[in-house]
Amino acid sequence: MxxxxxxxxxxxxxxxxxxxxxxxxxxxxxxxxxxxxxxxFALVAERGMVVGGHRGMGMNAVGAPPGARFGAARERENTLLSFGRAAAHAAVAFVEFDVQVTKDGCPIIFHDDFILTQGTGAVHERRVTDLLLEDFLSYGPQRESCKVSKPLLRRAGDGRVLNWTTEDDDSLCTLQEAFQRVSPRLGFNIELKFDDSIMYHRKDLQCALKAVLQVQSFPLLRIELSCF
CATH class of the missing domain: 1.20.5 (Single alpha-helices involved in coiled-coils or other helix-helix interfaces)
Known part of the structure; x- marks a missing residue:
């Protein structure tokens, strides 16, 4: 070396x-x-470093005891609210977030491979990429008061399934909404999410990438794609 x-x-x-x-x-x-x-932030800017917002203002620490994670986000991660608050910090140059593609071909912003809810006393778990866009957006807070929301649950690191609550909540969103409603001064580090337990065919990966690249964005928006 x-x-x-x-x-x-x-x-x-x-x-x-x-x-x-x-x-x-x-x-x-x-x-x-x-x-x-x-x-x-002042020190970072002075030294010429770039500050990025992980999932916006940070990830949610579901199930962690109080004080176990310094700075765990109070906003729901990967939402327009979280991105907007990150943009309010002048030193933040970009936000990082996770993108998956729904069954009907819409890029959405969500980290976990599975999304969980509860109904009739049982936990229901669905693979995110098996959902239609309408199904995905029905989880969590709804923008329209006439719509009934499905409560969001999340699996903690120790395997427990817990209510996924945040101090400041917001609806789930699509990649298109992020492009349209988040400050255009921010760059976007888009991580394409795929399930590590699945052996994907090349055409499946190409379809997902094509769906992401077809989303309309501002001409001067700084975008970086990553996947690992």
Whole structure:
């Protein structure tokens, strides 16, 4: 393996100095007693680094004990609300989010391979990509008061199925809505989500990618696609 050159070494040293400076920022007590990590946005901007919002304002820590995760998002992850609040921070240059394609070919924003709800006392679990768009959008809060929502549940790291509640909730959304309603100054890091347990045919991957690329966006919108 080749050793890093002088430029790479200088960059690594610079990052170490930034990390050391950032580590001096200790968690502070929020009004409700939670501990939150104060992000040194001014320091980051000064050093020429780029700040990205993971799933918007961060991921939801379902089932985690209070204080187990510093800065766990109070907004529902991967929603327009979460993206909008990330955009309100001038230092945030892009948001990262997860895209899957519904059975009827619509790219939607959701992280987990399966979506869970509860009805008649039983937990119902569906693969996201097996749902039609209308079915997917019926989970969680509804924008129209006349529509009945399905409660969202989520499987915690220890296997428990829990109510997926957030302090500030919002509806699930599509990729098209994100392009249309999130500040165009933000870049988008779009992670294409596929189930690791499935061996996909090339045509299935091509269809999913084609559906994403066909979504209309602003001409100058900065977009990066990733998949792993």
């Amino acid at each position: 080749a050793l890093p050159g002088p430029a790479a070494t200088r960059a690594a040293v610079r990052l170490c100095r930034i990390a050391a400076s950032a580590s001096s920022y200790l968690p502070s007590a929020a009004a409700d007693g939670r501990r939150e990590l104060e992000l040194p």
